[in-house]
Amino acid sequence: MYFAALLARTEDGWEASDTELDDVETLADLADLAREVSTEDDTVLVLIEQEDAWFGVVRLDGEDDPRIYVSDAAAAARSSYGEILLTDELLGRDPGDDVADLDSLDLDGTEDGAGGDSEEDDEDGEPADAVPHSPLGDGAILDDLGVGEKELRALDAEDALGAIAEALGASEVLETVR
Incomplete structure (x- = not known):
């Protein structure tokens, strides 16, 4: 609420x-x-x-x-x-940066079901553009x-x-x- x-x-x-x-x-x-x-x-x-x-x-x-x-x-x-x-x-x-579309995330939290490890993940395994x-x-x-x-x-x-x-x-x- x-x-x-x-x-x-x-x-x-x-x-x-x-x-x-x-x-x-x-x-x-x-x-x-x-x-x-x-x-x-x-x-x-x-x-x-x-x-x-x-x-x-x-x-x-x-x-x-x-x-x-x-x-x-x-x-x-x-x-x-x-x-x-x-x-x-x-x-x-920067305005216009591509940010993962939350609607396109699969249930595992990755885009289109892709694996969780990405070159753009930080050392904690979080996406580099994740909101803190x-x-x-x-x-x-x-x-x-x-x-x-x-x-x-x-x-x-x-x-x-x-x-x-x-x-x-x-x-x-x-x-x-x-």
Whole structure:
């Protein structure tokens, strides 16, 4: 189960709104959606979680490029919403690099049933372009809002959004849309 909310900072504090991501296909779409709730180019946070698996934070400050943090990149890569956040830049890939199509993988996890050993595997036997089972992105995304990188990385996916909202002083407004 997914939950997504927008938190917009205003003169009066944080305002929350739940959001549907069904029509969002790219990070640019998500940024446009977030900017629609912003008044006067204030900070907007997009908080996304998949129950007990991963969470993500996208931060927009005015017209600046979005900043992204994902708690478990590999788990997010298996999610349609997570794929929106895992841009080529975030993954350290050149745009247009050929990445194995997950739909073409056989049950053994290899493309078209081919053997698991490949020249492109790293020393752990993982594909060289595999998405890591670790946090990815800007760990300092919330530093100036009271959640340091160390605290952000230590959050458990189960209660991360609540902990972030509490640190921001926005737990009540987030709970109203949850």
